[in-house]
Amino acid sequence: MRRLFLFIFLFNQVLNIALDVKPNGHKLNKSGLMHKLMDTFNDVSNPSKADINCGLCTVLVDGLQQGIKSNKTDQELFQFVEDFCVNLKIEEPHICKAVVPQFGPEIIFVLTKSKHDVDDICGSLIKGCGNPDNPKTQLWSMTIPGNKPAVKPWPTVANGGQTLRVLHLSDIHIDRLYTPGKESNCTHGGGVANPMCCRPYPDDDLQKPIQIPAGPWGMNENCDIPFQTFANAMKHISETQKLDYIIVTGDMEAHDIWDYTKDKTIANIDNITAVLTSFFPTVPIYQATGNHEGVPMDGMPPHTMEEYDSHSPQWLYNEYAKIWGVHLTQQAISDIQYRASYSVYIQKNLRLISLNTVYCSEWNFFLLLDVVDPDGTLEWLTEQLLDAEQKNEKVHIISHIPAGDDYCLKGWSFNFYDIVNRFEGTIAAMFYGHTHKDDFNVFYENGDPTGRPTHFTWIAPSLTTYSYLNPAYRIYTIDGAYTGSSYTVLEAETYWADVAAANQNGQEPNWQLEYKTKQDYQMTDLSPKSWNELIKRLETDDTLFNKFHTNYYRNPNQAKNCYKEPECRKQFICRVRSARSYDETNFCK
Incomplete structure (x- = not known):
């Protein structure tokens, strides 16, 4: 799920730098849309996280595709995503700074070259979202040789033989x-769990007492x-x-x-x-x-x-x-x-x-x-x-x-x-x-x-x-x-x-x-x-x-x-x- 959030939020920030044009040609009210997205994301009473993620993904993939069409540079995309990740405390700041250039080039390249639309892509990322017949679930055929030999019983092996x-x-x-003594049950200020514990982070709050220190x-x-x-x-x-x-x-x-x-x-x-x-x-x-x-x-x-x-x-x-x-x-x-x-x-x-x-x-x-x-x-x-x-x-x-x-x-x-x-x-x-x-x-x-x-x-x-x-x-x-x-x-x-x-x-x-x-x-x-x-x-x-x-x-x-x-x-x-x-x-x- 963490990879999905990182992927989704990479798209999210792209909406801020994409052309101010929706796919249907109407002006895109970025401020209003972002408020709507954040209200949706923060609505913890919503019974379906999948629906929230699907809604985000649908809008965000479309926004990213528009950003690509507007010839925004990779660095422009990456910087906005990093800022968004840090400001909303999606991850620790040093992780935000590292994860975007780690996955961003692959994602941007694929979406630039892909012929799949928003429904296909979001269907591939989120179960029950978009098009159920997407690349993830696409069936394809191959030739498997015939003339299968007659099925034989599973071999019986006598005890005491060579093995x-x-x-x-x-x-x-x-x-x-890995560092003994570091927090093994790690969360940061926003209550979001770190991807990994038992190790030092540049963003460690040194005043926060360690609850469960990592053993050797x-x-x-x-x-x-x-x-x-x-x-x-x-x-x-x-x-x-x-x-x-x-x-x-x-x-x-x-x-x-x-x-x-x-x-x-x-x-x-x-x-x-x-x-x-x-x-x-x-x-x-x-x-x-x-x-x-x-x-x-x-x-x-x-x-x-x-x-x-x-x-x-x-x-x-x-x-x-x-x-x-x-x-x-x-x-x-x-x-x-x-x-x-x-x-x-x-x-x-x-x-x-x-x-x-x-x-x-x-x-x-x-x-x-x-x-x-x-x-x-x-x-x-x-x-x-x-x-x-x-x-x-x-x-x-x-x-x-x-x-x-x-x-x-x-x-x-x-x-x-x-x-x-x-x-x-x-x-x-x-x-x-x-x-x-x-x-x-x-x-x-x-x-x-x-x-x-x-x-x-x-x-x-x-x-x-x-x-x-x-x-x-x-x-x-x-x-x-x-x-x-x-x-x-x-x-x-x-x-x-x-x-x-x-x-x-x-x-x-x-x-x-x-x-x-x-x-x-x-x-x-x-x-x-x-x-x-x-x-x-x-x-x-x-x-x-x-x-x-x-x-x-x-x-x-x-x-x-x-x-x-x-x-x-x-x-x-x-x-x-x-x-x-x-x-x-x-x-x-």
């Missing part, structure tokens, strides 16, 4: 400015983790686990999205990868890009975009190629440099595909110009899966944004869903992050939640505590590597640390086993069928649901009695059934 141990890290989000190991608040918590976790894992390889599913940057720079992002990627390598010098590490690696966040346009070189993420893709390429082929490195995706053999007859899902991100504003298969990524994925199928190989997919999350554009998500169902016999496992929660999604044949479950995704908990969480990581036991291996996940162990306890007792975090998926959820195996049966049990078994709900947050203070609230429980059940975005009417019956 692989794999570490899954996701959403590390190290805050390099992190906080269950609106804070990312300090570097020492990341290093401590890696030290613990290296001393307690024997690993065959590591997967990292994106998002290393902190959540200070107003302060991203290319140099800082590169330094952060280099440092985190170097730390991983120092603790696991002989263990292969395979990574996927997160949306927070973009500068600005999510800013990864496809090559087909006009003036691509002016906004290109090539600097990032080249860095990935350098850092990730240690265990990769030259072809994989070339694929990274083009689309930040790659395919590599990690065991005999097992391919790992790292998929760039920022190409489906709703906050990748460049996609407003063309949402259809950015950089041919899904076509490339299909080619990889078809080749693997023809060679009787298995595939693991690692990625960041789950396709069932509404953060992922509908057209991309629907096509990915069909690809998974087409290649269900080839894909052995899929691993994601992004949500920071401990979760999963199930796929169904023909998208029918009452039908046969075809596959599922592992959505890993985050190492960051943002927001109101405890840090966690996961270890998979995978069938392999031997002739005929299924490469399916046999068990998943999730570990966590109580940072509040560590802060209180003055000792290092106690990393401990939280639960084993198959064992604690009493699943027959970890097949799609068993995951679907788990969903059915979650609907009726209060004890089981509470266990899942607590694991989801890994913070007892967050895990309320959701099972007693039908709507709360329904939302959780709906989400795990939904591996396809913007399809609530189908999966939430």
Whole structure:
């Protein structure tokens, strides 16, 4: 929501500098309009925030388009927006000064080039606003190969066989400015919450007493983790686990999205990868890009975009190629440099595909110009899966944004869903992050939640505590590597640390086993069928649901009695059934 406010208020100030002409040619009373807008915004009795935001967005996007047509310079636009942000205390002054030049060029470029009208754009930004058939929900088709092999039963694996141990890290989000003793429950004078806490701000009111000081190991608040918590976790894992390889599913940057720079992002990627390598010098590490690696966040346009070189993420893709390429082929490195995706053999007859899902991100504003298969990524994925199928190989997919999350554009998500169902016999496992929660999604044949479950995704908990969480990581036991291996996940162990306890007792975090998926959820195996049966049990078994709900947050203070609230429980059940975005009417019956 904070990104939306920043985006909306960027438009708001543009009304003050646009031509004094409405779209219909009448004079625009700026003063009266601004009073009306502010009255609407400040009307807290209004029952629908969505209606308020929609009204603002509709007027403001139109105003911005008029400002662009009047040839106002970027600097003129930026300065007015900054002043507006500061004067209305939308954010701390230093954030206002930074966020406008961070996102402004992308937004202005997209709206200058876009053929979409106000209703399309606001419909893309705000649910229930404007045109429901907007770029965010636009469906598009692609060719998926036919001749699907006959569906085989999920493989049965005998106990005691050869296995692989794999570490899954996701959403590390190290805050390099994390400072013990700083406010962890931060608000400023206007009562607006800061985007992040546990760090110093130039606008700090030094006279205001700190209510909840940040501890040395992190906080269950609106804070990312300090570097020492990341290093401590890696030290613990290296001393307690024997690993065959590591997967990292994106998002290393902190959540200070107003302060991203290319140099800082590169330094952060280099440092985190170097730390991983120092603790696991002989263990292969395979990574996927997160949306927070973009500068600005999510800013990864496809090559087909006009003036691509002016906004290109090539600097990032080249860095990935350098850092990730240690265990990769030259072809994989070339694929990274083009689309930040790659395919590599990690065991005999097992391919790992790292998929760039920022190409489906709703906050990748460049996609407003063309949402259809950015950089041919899904076509490339299909080619990889078809080749693997023809060679009787298995595939693991690692990625960041789950396709069932509404953060992922509908057209991309629907096509990915069909690809998974087409290649269900080839894909052995899929691993994601992004949500920071401990979760999963199930796929169904023909998208029918009452039908046969075809596959599922592992959505890993985050190492960051943002927001109101405890840090966690996961270890998979995978069938392999031997002739005929299924490469399916046999068990998943999730570990966590109580940072509040560590802060209180003055000792290092106690990393401990939280639960084993198959064992604690009493699943027959970890097949799609068993995951679907788990969903059915979650609907009726209060004890089981509470266990899942607590694991989801890994913070007892967050895990309320959701099972007693039908709507709360329904939302959780709906989400795990939904591996396809913007399809609530189908999966939430």
